[in-house]
Amino acid sequence: MFDNLSDKLQRVFKNLRGEGRLTAENMESALREVRVALLEADVNFKVVKQLIENVKQRAMGQEVLTSLSPSQQIVGIINEELIKVLGSHESKLRFANEPPSVFLIVGLQGSGKTTSTGKLARWLTKNGHRPELVSVDVYRPAARQQLAIIAKDIKTPIYPGAPEETKPVDLARSARREAVNNGRDVLLVDTAGRLHIDDQLMTELKELKALLNPVEILFVADAMTGQDAVKSAAEFHNQLGITGVILTKMDGDARGGAALSIRSVTGQPLKFVGIGEKPDAFEQFHPDRAASRILGMGDIVSFVEKAQEAFDGKQQEEMQRKLIENEFTLEDFRDQLKSLRKLGSLESILKMMPKTGMMKDLQNMQPDEKELTRIVAIIDSMTPRERENHMIINGSRRRRIAKGSGTSVEKVNDLLKQYGQARKMMKSLSGNMGFLGKKLGKMGLGKLGLPGF
Numbered sequence: 123m124f125d126n127l128s129d130k131l132q133r134v135f136k137n138l139r140g141e142g143r144l145t146a147e148n149m150e151s152a153l154r155e156v157r158v159a160l161l162e163a164d165v166n167f168k169v170v171k172q173l174i175e176n177v178k179q180r181a182m183g184q185e186v187l188t189s190l191s192p193s194q195q196i197v198g199i200i201n202e203e204l205i206k207v208l209g210s211h212e213s214k215l216r217f218a219n220e221p222p223s224v225f226l227i228v229g230l231q232g233s234g235k236t237t238s239t240g241k242l243a244r245w246l247t248k249n250g251h252r253p254e255l256v257s258v259d260v261y262r263p264a265a266r267q268q269l270a271i272i273a274k275d276i277k278t279p280i281y282p283g284a285p286e287e288t289k290p291v292d293l294a295r296s297a298r299r300e301a302v303n304n305g306r307d308v309l310l311v312d313t314a315g316r317l318h319i320d321d322q323l324m325t326e327l328k329e330l331k332a333l334l335n336p337v338e339i340l341f342v343a344d345a346m347t348g349q350d351a352v353k354s355a356a357e358f359h360n361q362l363g364i365t366g367v368i369l370t371k372m373d374g375d376a377r378g379g380a381a382l383s384i385r386s387v388t389g390q391p392l393k394f395v396g397i398g399e400k401p402d403a404f405e406q407f408h409p410d411r412a413a414s415r416i417l418g419m420g421d422i423v424s425f426v427e428k429a430q431e432a433f434d435g436k437q438q439e440e441m442q443r444k445l446i447e448n449e450f451t452l453e454d455f456r457d458q459l460k461s462l463r464k465l466g467s468l469e470s471i472l473k474m475m476p477k478t479g480m481m482k483d484l485q486n487m488q489p490d491e492k493e494l495t496r497i498v499a500i501i502d503s504m505t506p507r508e509r510e511n512h513m514i515i516n517g518s519r520r521r522r523i524a525k526g527s528g529t530s531v532e533k534v535n536d537l538l539k540q541y542g543q544a545r546k547m548m549k550s551l552s553g554n555m556g557f558l559g560k561k562l563g564k565m566g567l568g569k570l571g572l573p574g575f
């Protein structure tokens with residue numbers, strides 16, 4: 123997500139870092155490069171123009187803050203302007219005063235409507251709601267079956283439909299009745315897609331809108347289609363009045379142009395992003411965090427949230443205590459690694475880290491999932507005493523462990539070295555997280571104390 127753009131902007135800021143102070147010349151040339159980077163990321167040209175204009179105006183008008191370097195100044199302003207472009211605080215879902223809140227999921231064929239409907243239901247359940255599903259895609263025989271399979275997987279009720287219900291409005295009406303009867307507070311309506319926007323599709327969606335009075339009409343678009351996604355979002359908005367956008371397949375889109383343009387072009391915020399095919403590969407979109415990611419400041423807030431989800435508080439406190447008192451054993455190391463896996467792929471975790479200082483070295487590390495499995499296997503092959511005290515693991519023990527885990531003595535050596543490094547790293551990371559925790563919500567630059575800025 124945003125990788126290419128982020129890399130390019132880092133380079134621009136790095137060049138600025140050598141400059142003593144912000145002048146009209148160095149700012150002009152930096153902004154020119156920022157502009158090119160944004161255009162290359164396929165951001166809508168009008169959006170780019172406006173953004174650069176705003177940044178320039180603000181930077182010129184700004185008093186010379188001697189405590190900030192040129193790169194800090196520019197990054198700070200771009201950060202705020204990016205957040206504006208991305209929609210500030212508008213990305214929250216709305217709910218009806220009287221349940222059920224109906225969410226209509228619309229979009230072109232294959233954009234990811236059905237998958238996203240399931241992901242959103244899962245997300246809602248995790249956030250204390252009781253969703254019900256219905257598919258009103260009566261055109262493709264397998265379409266309703268597809269949602270039924272997803273519903274079963276995420277253990278969410280779905281209205282199955284009766285044989286005489288052949289029209290979308292009939293299915294939707296009954297589904298809402300069932301949601302009321304079952305005390306469900308949100309009804310998610312997955313609709314049929316079309317290759318192109320056509321009158322028949324729009325008429326059908328308008329009928330559904332009139333019948334259901336949805337609080338959210340979420341337009342699902344494939345991020346990889348870039349400005350085409352933005353264009354169809356705008357068209358749906360003109361004809362139907364959408365309330366937000368879900369951008370799918372962000373995992374395959376390194377540019378991010380659609381994400382950066384949609385709010386400005388349609389006036390409607392990006393609310394969620396799909397980052398993979400699985401039900402949990404789905405995130406609420408936070409403009410401030412996305413801006414941080416784009417500017418290479420990482421997304422520590424999301425990381426902390428994910429970490430809190432994966433580690434329970436007591437366990438975490440215990441780990442911190444052990445780290446501080448240097449009692450962090452190989453057994454703890456293995457448990458941490460296992461918990462870490464619950465956070466997602468190593469690659470996705472590393473992407474949330476700021477690309478500065480020590481974290482920069484980590485970014486260059488090639489995350490290897492197999493390596494993780496191997497490490498766990500090696501630790502499993504140790505005796506409890508060895509796990510408790512790695513100092514006793516001598517040559518013959520290393521040979522035995524290598525054999526037991528189906529690896530080699532080198533791999534065991536590597537692991538022990540990594541363990542030593544991890545002790546050091548986690549110590550500094552846990553310190554950082556505590557510090558950042560206090561700063562949450564105030565993602566102010568410079569204040570973060572990130573090295574390199």
Ligand SMILES: Nc1nc2c(ncn2[C@@H]2O[C@H](COP(=O)(O)OP(=O)(O)OP(=O)(O)O)[C@@H](O)[C@H]2O)c(=O)[nH]1
Binds near residue numbers: 316369372397
């Ligand atoms: N990599 C990736 N694939 C996704 C994501 N979201 C959906 N997909 C895939 O995109 C394909 C189409 O998804 P569907 O949910 O069936 O799309 P749809 O809009 O319901 O399609 P129609 O009902 O035919 O219009 C499937 O193979 C999904 O697994 C995502 O965020 N990342």
Ligand SMILES: [Mg+2]
Binds near residue numbers: 236237313
């Ligand atoms: Mg579908």
